Amino acid sequence: MNCHCGNTKTYQECCEIFHRNNGKTETAEQLMRSRYSAFVLADGDYLMATHHSSTRPTKEKKAIVKWAKSVQWIRLEVLETTKGTENDTEGTVTFNAYFFENGNVDVIHEKSAFVKENEQWFYFGLSN
Template sequence: MFEACCGLYLNETQSAPTAEVLMRSRYSAFATGAVDYLINTTHFSKRKFHNRSELSTWSRSNQWLRLEILATTETTVTFNAYFLDENLKAQIHYEHSTFKLENGKWFYVDGKY
């Protein structure tokens, strides 16, 4: 099921058709450690603020449990990401993310926590 869904986006066979689908695929990228995908789907104007090594460490040091989409618009996604941190303590990452469609591709711009 993963390959028929987010796997298509993570291996860059297809581009995510909406901001919500991009958010779901980025969650999958965190869960699987696909850091290149996270960098490639971050808007080019914001990539300098995202350190590949830090993304990799954070993604791999947590056990990702599930994603809950709370609200969406064409360019925003509000969500909770549930995970266990490196001490196996349950955590919830809440974020209101902004996305931008550019040249037919969606990109993550930023998020408010």
């Protein structure tokens, strides 16, 4: 079975590696994909650990996990990646995350900003 993030690798060969190493990814897109998988698995600890400390919604962790468990995740579609490579310190990833909630298919469309600090990528928030 393919990884939750849409890669053709298995979860064990893909996002589980990042879930186990505290989000040490090489690129911003890898981090974004691993965070999507964490939403599918309702892994609030990983979502908080990979969210930049200056924008981390710690008080909302329980609500985020509850919501992530309440929907059925369908798929992730990466639309565009800007910068975010091993040699960058910032980048953006634009994506659609499809899910089923209350009898309807819905989508989160987001352009996410990522920053790299101390050789580790973090989700910063929405990009302008």
